[in-house]
Amino acid sequence: MDGGRTVKGLQRMSRIPDRMKALVKTKAGPGLELTEVPTPEAGPSEALIRVRAAGICGTDVHIEEWNDWARGRIKPPLVTGHEFVGEIAALGRDVRHVRVGDRVSGEGHITCGHCQFCRTGQGHICQDVKIIGVDRDGCFAEYLVMPADNLWPVPDRIPDTLAAVFDPLGNAMHTVMVAPVSGRSVAIIGAGAIGLFAIAIARAAGASGVIAIEPNPFRRRLAAKVRADMVLDPTRDDVPALVGRETEGLGPQVVLEMSGHPDAIRLAFRLVRNGGDVALLGIPPGEVALDWARDVIFKGITIHAVNGRRMYDTWYQCQNFLLRDRLAVRPVITHVLPFENFRRGFELLHAGRAGKVVLAMSPGAAGRKRS
Numbered sequence: 001m002d003g004g005r006t007v008k009g010l011q012r013m014s015r016i017p018d019r020m021k022a023l024v025k026t027k028a029g030p031g032l033e034l035t036e037v038p039t040p041e042a043g044p045s046e047a048l049i050r051v052r053a054a055g056i057c058g059t060d061v062h063i064e065e066w067n068d069w070a071r072g073r074i075k076p077p078l079v080t081g082h083e084f085v086g087e088i089a090a091l092g093r094d095v096r097h098v099r100v101g102d103r104v105s106g107e108g109h110i111t112c113g114h115c116q117f118c119r120t121g122q123g124h125i126c127q128d129v130k131i132i133g134v135d136r137d138g139c140f141a142e143y144l145v146m147p148a149d150n151l152w153p154v155p156d157r158i159p160d161t162l163a164a165v166f167d168p169l170g171n172a173m174h175t176v177m178v179a180p181v182s183g184r185s186v187a188i189i190g191a192g193a194i195g196l197f198a199i200a201i202a203r204a205a206g207a208s209g210v211i212a213i214e215p216n217p218f219r220r221r222l223a224a225k226v227r228a229d230m231v232l233d234p235t236r237d238d239v240p241a242l243v244g245r246e247t248e249g250l251g252p253q254v255v256l257e258m259s260g261h262p263d264a265i266r267l268a269f270r271l272v273r274n275g276g277d278v279a280l281l282g283i284p285p286g287e288v289a290l291d292w293a294r295d296v297i298f299k300g301i302t303i304h305a306v307n308g309r310r311m312y313d314t315w316y317q318c319q320n321f322l323l324r325d326r327l328a329v330r331p332v333i334t335h336v337l338p339f340e341n342f343r344r345g346f347e348l349l350h351a352g353r354a355g356k357v358v359l360a361m362s363p364g365a366a367g368r369k370r371s
């Protein structure tokens with residue numbers, strides 16, 4: 001018997017199964033479970049997306065290991081994951097601007113649409129945002145439902161492995177773009193996937209030099225592969241001295257802090273040149289003490305706090321960057337694993353032996369006929 005549904009008035013692919021595989025936080029505590037759950041249904045303004053590939057984020061690792069942040073935010077049961085590419089399998093009756101079969105990524109921050117921030121083009125700081133894979137079911141599954149307005153149709157020339165990571169690429173793009181980098185020296189602290197993307201973007205945006213600072217040797221090698229001009233190990237190198245030598249004794253004009261480590265945040269302010277810019281994306285575990293007088297006030301610097309992606313300026317910037325320079329970020333995707341091997345992906349990230357890990361859905365696994 002075909003378990004697929006047909007619903008009048010909805011545009012949909014044939015053979016959508018009633019149940020699907022999904023990576024679920026089933027209960028409050030460590031771990032994730034690969035299990036079967038009901039396939040979600042698209043509401044009138046939503047889309048059902050058949051997932052083709054999904055990126056594992058540091059956020060997913062926190063949800064898996066159940067850290068303090070996850071404990072306070074996640075309400076199990078929850079289908080995890082927020083970075084994806086897929087194709088539209090069904091559309092609600094009110095959706096007109098995309099079609100069944102379109103290949104799409106999507107902005108995982110679902111904004112309320114009517115707060116002061118949403119109404120003034122600042123949806124990235126919406127006060128009532130819901131994030132897929134965090135506050136509502138996400139994309140580590142054969143199918144995902146989200147508002148069709150959040151979808152981003154992907155040009156054919158961008159492969160699935162890169163289309164799946166528009167979200168973290170967008171974090172990097174947003175961070176690089178908050179202050180001018182063209183013709184200026186840039187230091188990037190933390191070379192996880194987002195820091196690595198930022199190195200390539202800062203180069204493409206015309207930085208006069210890009211210095212990467214990262215304690216993990218695997219990631220330092222990746223930083224060199226995405227062509228940082230100088231790669232430093234803060235656990236062994238005299239970072240202020242070496243960065244000073246590289247920047248006319250003045251320090252970098254722009255520092256991007258991607259790690260959230262308290263020492264790294266202090267280092268960012270220590271290094272930045274008088275009158276320079278510090279952009280903060282990494283999220284520290286708690287309060288961080290700074291020498292505000294010496295490193296901030298007397299330097300006359302500007303601090304930029306970065307949250308999410310600008311909707312949808314950042315997405316256009318990412319797409320244009322990938323169409324022109326996608327080879328520059330290829331080294332960041334270190335592993336493409338079958339969805340069923342998710343454990344290996346989480347282990348690699350735990351061990352710091354990966355850039356970005358992408359989980360690929362086996363073709364034909366979703367949308368198969370059930371008997």
Ligand SMILES: [Zn+2]
Nearest residue numbers: 057059167168
């Ligand atoms: Zn993410």
Ligand SMILES: [Zn+2]
Nearest residue numbers: 112115118126
């Ligand atoms: Zn809002």
